[in-house]
Amino acid sequence: xxxxxxxxxxxxxxxxxxxxxxxxxxxxxxxxxxxxxxxxxxxxxxxxxxxxxxxxxxxxxxxxxxxxxxxxxxxxxxxxxxxxxxxxxxxxxxxxxxxxxxxxxxxxxxxxxxxxxxxxxxxxxxxxxxxxxxxxxxxxxxxxxxxxxxxxxxxxxxxxxxxxxxxxxxxxxxxxxxxxxxxxxxxxxxxxxxxxxxxxxxxxxxxxxxxxxxxxxxxxxxxxxxxxxxxxxxxxxxxxxxxxxxxxxxxxxxxxxxxxxxxxxxxxxxxxxxxxxxxxxxxxxxxxxxxxxxxxxxxxxxxxxxxxxxxxxxxxxxxxxxxxxxxxxxxxxxxxxxxxxxxxxxxxxxxxxxxxxxxxxxxxxxxxxxxxxxxxxxxxxxxxxxxxxxxxxxxxxxxxxxxxxxxxxxxxxxxxxxxxxxxxxxxxxxxxxxxxxxx
Amino acid sequence: xxxxxxxxxxxxxxxxxxxxxxxxxxxxxxxxxxxxxxxxxxxxxxxxxxxxxxxxxxxxxxxxxxxxxxxxxxxxxxxxxxxxxxxxxxxxxxxxxxxxxxxxxxxxxxxxxxxxxxxxxxxxxxxxxxxxxxxxxxxxxxxxxxxxxxxxxxxxxxxxxxxxxxxxxxxxxxxxxxxxxxxxxxxxxxxxxxxxxxxxxxxxxxxxxxxxxxxxxxxxxxxxxxxxxxxxxxxxxxxxxxxxxxxxxxxxxxxxxxxxxxxxxxxxxxxxxxxxxxxx
Numbered sequence: 074x075x076x077x078x079x080x081x082x083x084x085x086x087x088x089x090x091x092x093x094x095x096x097x098x099x100x101x102x103x104x105x106x107x108x109x110x111x112x113x114x115x116x117x118x119x120x121x122x123x124x125x126x127x128x129x130x131x132x133x134x135x136x137x138x139x140x141x142x143x144x145x146x147x148x149x150x151x152x153x154x155x156x157x158x159x160x161x162x163x164x165x166x167x168x169x170x171x172x173x174x175x176x177x178x179x180x181x182x183x184x185x186x187x188x189x190x191x192x193x194x195x196x197x198x199x200x201x202x203x204x205x206x207x208x209x210x211x212x213x214x215x216x217x218x219x220x221x222x223x224x225x226x227x228x229x230x231x232x233x234x235x236x237x238x239x240x241x242x243x244x245x246x247x248x249x250x251x252x253x254x255x256x257x258x259x260x261x262x263x264x265x266x267x268x269x270x271x272x273x274x275x276x277x278x279x280x281x282x283x284x285x286x287x288x289x290x291x292x293x294x295x296x297x298x299x300x301x302x303x304x305x306x307x308x309x310x311x312x313x314x315x316x317x318x319x320x321x322x323x324x325x326x327x328x329x330x331x332x333x334x335x336x337x338x339x340x341x342x343x344x345x346x347x348x349x350x351x352x353x354x355x356x357x358x359x360x361x362x363x364x365x366x367x368x369x370x371x372x373x374x375x376x377x378x379x380x381x382x383x384x385x386x387x388x389x390x391x392x393x394x395x396x397x398x399x400x401x402x403x404x405x406x407x408x409x410x411x412x413x414x415x416x417x418x419x420x421x422x423x424x425x426x427x428x429x430x431x432x433x434x435x436x437x438x439x440x441x442x443x444x445x446x447x448x449x450x451x452x453x454x455x456x457x458x459x460x461x462x463x464x465x466x467x468x469x470x471x472x473x474x475x476x477x478x479x480x481x482x483x484x485x486x487x488x489x490x491x492x493x494x495x496x497x498x499x500x501x502x503x504x505x506x507x508x509x510x511x512x
Numbered sequence: 513x514x515x516x517x518x519x520x521x522x523x524x525x526x527x528x529x530x531x532x533x534x535x536x537x538x539x540x541x542x543x544x545x546x547x548x549x550x551x552x553x554x555x556x557x558x559x560x561x562x563x564x565x566x567x568x569x570x571x572x573x574x575x576x577x578x579x580x581x582x583x584x585x586x587x588x589x590x591x592x593x594x595x596x597x598x599x600x601x602x603x604x605x606x607x608x609x610x611x612x613x614x615x616x617x618x619x620x621x622x623x624x625x626x627x628x629x630x631x632x633x634x635x636x637x638x639x640x641x642x643x644x645x646x647x648x649x650x651x652x653x654x655x656x657x658x659x660x661x662x663x664x665x666x667x668x669x670x671x672x673x674x675x676x677x678x679x680x681x682x683x684x685x686x687x688x689x690x691x692x693x694x695x696x697x698x699x700x701x702x703x704x705x706x707x708x709x710x711x712x713x714x715x716x717x718x719x720x721x722x723x724x725x726x727x728x729x730x731x732x733x734x735x736x737x738x739x740x741x742x743x744x745x746x747x748x749x750x751x752x753x754x755x756x757x758x759x760x761x762x763x764x765x766x767x768x769x770x771x772x773x774x775x776x777x778x779x780x781x782x783x784x785x786x787x788x789x790x791x792x
Contacts, residue, residue: 126747153734156746162635163731166642172651338754342560365554 119404120151120174121393124160129360133424137417144411148404161186168192173396176405179224181215181390185461189508193223194395199406200225205414205431212390212430215458224392225406225413226430228421230355231449231456232287232386234375235362240270240350249351249375253291253317253385256351256378260327263350274349275321275328277481279336282474284353285494286460287387288314291380295457296498302462302506308495314380315491319480323487333481353377355389356449359426374445376452386452387459390430463508464501472497542767549573549761556756572761581736582744582762588654589723589740590769595658596722597715600665604714605707607666608673609699613682623674626667634664638731645732652734660728665718672717676710677703712777723770741766 125134138150153174155163161183167173168190179187187193200206200213200222209226216224236249244263250256260272276284289296289306292314296306322328329335329343337354344352345365359374366372377386393409395402411417418429419437428449429435435453440446473494480490548556550568576582611623641660642651650656684706685698693701704711726742733739745762748755 126749151735154747155734156730156749159730159746162638166639166731169639170643170646172642172646346559 117147117401117404118149118151119176119399119401119408120153121408122153122155122163122174122177124155124157124178126154126156127425129425133421133427136420136424137412140417140420141408141411145407148407150408164192165190168397171398173398175399175401176393176395176409178227179216179392179394181392181459181461182466183461184216184224184392185218185463185505186466187394188218188223189463192397194397194399194402195221195223196225196395196402196406197222199402199410203406203410203413205410208415208432209413209430211432211454212388212458213392215390215461216392216394224394225409226390226392227409227412228418228427229388229390229430229453230357231388231428231452232353232355232377233448233452234351234353234377235344235358235372236351236375237344237347237349237371238369238373239371240347244350249373250378251376253378253380257317257321257325257327260321260351261325264325264327266326269348271329271343271349272327272351273321273329274335274340274343274352275332276335276337276340276353277322277332277478278334278339281332281336282469282472282477284318285315285473285477286469287377287385288318288380290383290387290457290460291378291385292317292382294382297460297462297502302502302509304499304502306495306498308492310382311495311498312488312491315477315480315494316487319477319487319490322481323483333478353385355386356426356428356446359445360424361426363426368445374448376448377456384452384456386456388452388456389459462502463505468497468501542764545760546764548756549764551757553755553757572757573765576758576761576765580744582741582765584736585739585741585744586766586769588736588738589742589766592654592657592661592738592740593719593722595654596661596665597718599658599662600669600718601711601715603662604666604669605673605704605711607670608675609677609703611670612674612677613685613695623671626670630664630667634727637663638727641728642731651732652738654738656732657722657729657738657740660732661718661722661725665721669714669718672714673707673710676707676714680706716774716777719773720770 123134125131138152141148141150151174164173164177164187173192179193197220203225206213212226212229213222213224216222216226234249240263241247241249246259246262250259256273263272264270275281286296289311293306293310296304296310298305322332329340329349331339331343335343340349340352341354341358341361343349344362362372368374377384379385393412395405395409399405413431415429415431415434415437418431418434419439421427422429422434423439428446429437429440434440435450440450476485476490476493479485480487547563549572550570551564552567555562555564555567611619641663645651645656645660648656650659680703684702685693685695688698688702689695723740724742725740726746729740729743730746733743741762745759745766748759748762
């Protein structure tokens with residue numbers, strides 16, 4: 074070997090290098106061609122992207138998949154997990170490369186952005202011919218734009234509140250708060266720093282920005298014109314809403330002091346350890362809370378407190394859509410429409426607590442036998458659907474959250490935070506409206 | 513005792529205190545990670561900072577090894593990291609040697625262009641790389657990930673290897689060439705053995721980059737065929753769950769190959785440095 078190397082001239086060496094590179098490229102190309110031949114499109118195999126990561130979600134989804142295999146044996150599913158945080162990056166890349174999955178999840182909050190990017194297929198005609206379409210009439214609107222449908226609803230997160238019944242009983246409080254003012258008074262009454270107990274586990278860390286639109290909505294009612302996408306709220310209303318929320322911590326001291334760094338895991342831990350008597354989340358954590366407490370005696374669910382303009386709670390439906398460049402839309406629709414019906418949704422509910430969107434699911438024996446779900450059932454049709462317009466999620470994460478955190482830490486007033494939130498909302502809405510009109 | 517001896521003893525103890533402090537600083541997070549991996553999930557959530565010996569077990573480890581796809585992901589990580597190291601070292605050594613020894617027009621420009629590539633954040637190249645990989649049918653393959661990683665590791669490899677070759681006097685190779693060696697033969701027989709420590713260090717840095725990457729692994733893979741362990745770790749974190757016990761156990765298990773690798777390469781590196789021919 075050494076003799077061979079030492080005998081090589083520079084020219085020969087360069088030639089060999091070039092030949093090796095060419096062989097490599099040729100090898101890759103032939104491998105590519107072979108791969109293309111062995112993966113014919115439209116053969117009944119469809120791919121699907123989801124972002125389930127918990128054991129409950131995976132177990133529930135596996136049951137749904139198994140049932141679908143029995144119902145539609147001609148269709149083979151190729152399922153991929155894409156983590157929630159990386160969803161949009163991968164979706165954008167896949168849309169640009171026209172290489173996305175045949176079917177995929179679409180959350181209400183992301184729908185407009187995903188639609189704008191262009192990876193979702195118009196499925197209006199297929200939905201029209203779908204026998205179960207009437208059962209999702211209240212939620213399909215969240216995935217409809219200009220009369221065109223882009224998703225079949227799968228489940229919906231319904232905001233609600235968990236409260237520690239044992240702590241309420243100990244404090245002599247007999248019922249959960251119904252209005253935001255009652256909520257504030259209850260949180261103050263349940264706060265006892267000497268016992269390391271606070272009224273409310275407020276989310277001021279990751280995901281905490283989402284409560285700002287909820288508060289503005291509760292004070293004002295819908296603050297975006299759904300037709301024009303323009304802002305329809307006065308600054309004074311935003312100021313009052315943001316101040317109320319911030320002052321629960323800053324003035325009333327009724328929330329767990331670590332609020333600015335508390336994300337979902339922390340607020341739930343605070344609730345579990347008795348550090349907080351109330352926590353706001355949605356139906357998605359029902360099974361998890363059941364793992365720590367007994368419903369009825371230790372913990373209960375309650376509707377989100379109402380504000381002057383509307384309830385604080387939203388429903389956040391999630392649907393399944395078909396990718397724009399799919400080669401197999403029929404199989405894709407068979408799969409996503411299967412998940413749009415009650416049997417699949419109740420199967421998933423039992424494992425996860427994620428509430429069905431199919432109207433007939435509310436008549437299911439399991440749902441009826443679980444009293445905590447009464448709160449969720451009442452909320453359907455009363456709560457508004459979470460906002461979705463281009464730039465919304467960005468506004469929530471990059472404006473609402475940091476401005477809220479600055480107010481919580483005292484580095485700015487609640488009014489100043491409200492001003493920045495209000496102004497940025499105006500900019501985002503104007504841009505969204507212009508984009509809408511230019512279509 | 514003489515003051516000089518006292519001072520020496522004091523310095524000795526202070527140095528030991530400092531070293532112990534540094535070692536604790538480095539080891540305590542690892543120890544805590546290991547400790548959390550042995551605790552029950554409920555206990556971790558309720559009393560995160562409690563020290564206890566009750567109910568400690570290796571259940572998380574057996575669960576991960578038996579019931580998850582973690583072993584496959586570790587295997588994938590090892591394959592992709594090894595391929596990246598190999599490709600980066602072969603190309604980087606050849607290019608580093610050429611840039612060190614050959615004097616040609618535009619040499620500085622070539623070197624700077626490699627540096628500029630390093631300055632571009634990987635996230636900006638995600639979409640173009642994804643599209644390229646799709647066009648070449650390299651999505652969800654070992655080669656796809658290896659090529660993507662090499663894009664980022666190669667400039668550093670070239671710069672590092674050039675530095676190592678620069679530190680060798682050209683006279684060593686010239687002497688070999690006078691004795692009848694070709695340029696390539698001189699490089700292979702004389703220079704390369706002398707830069708082995710450099711190769712080991714560069715290979716280690718490259719391996720760490722490939723081993724720990726999560727961004728490209730998430731983007732370019734979609735199944736267990738090629739997914740690496742950081743993706744598996746990330747998938748454990750849900751919107752409504754943070755399974756500390758499993759996460760920490762996985763982190764400890766994924767450290768093992770790196771620790772073993774370091775132990776092997778570390779010896780080589782030290783041996784190579786101390787056996788440098790120029791010191792004689």
